[in-house]
Amino acid sequence: MTRFVLRNERIVGNALAAVRQAPADYVVTISEPTRSGEQNKKFHAICGDIAKSGHLFAGKPRDLDAWKAILISGHAVATGSEGEIIPGIEGEFVAIRESSAKMGVARAASLITYTLAYCDTNGIELTETRKGGWLDERAA
Numbered sequence: 001m002t003r004f005v006l007r008n009e010r011i012v013g014n015a016l017a018a019v020r021q022a023p024a025d026y027v028v029t030i031s032e033p034t035r036s037g038e039q040n041k042k043f044h045a046i047c048g049d050i051a052k053s054g055h056l057f058a059g060k061p062r063d064l065d066a067w068k069a070i071l072i073s074g075h076a077v078a079t080g081s082e083g084e085i086i087p088g089i090e091g092e093f094v095a096i097r098e099s100s101a102k103m104g105v106a107r108a109a110s111l112i113t114y115t116l117a118y119c120d121t122n123g124i125e126l127t128e129t130r131k132g133g134w135l136d137e138r139a140a
Helices: 009-021 037-053 064-078 105-121 127-131
Strands: 084-087 093-096
Touching: 037 064, 037 105, 037 127, 064 105
Parallel strands: none
Antiparallel strands: 084 093
């Protein structure tokens, strides 16, 4: 698989040449970039800080994975996306929600801003996030 990040005319030319040389039935996809590795690390650090804080949600503390699901779901609703709750195979409820791995850079930035606002509103200290260098101290 060949991947091109269209940063300049030379790379665009290389991508066009690759398309021209591709065999029949090959697939070309043009998309915005997905969230960056740094955004992923920052979001996970924030979720970890919330989990370690002991902050309660629905009456009890939640782990990092639960906070990730809670925040992605809340962000989706806050930004006008719809989620869906459906009955699962064993009668449990399943939340069908947006995947953070498929988020574009701007969407991931919005999720991080939403998450930081949640922390600020609820007085959650971002110790590991700060230690990891993922917190702009001027904005904090």
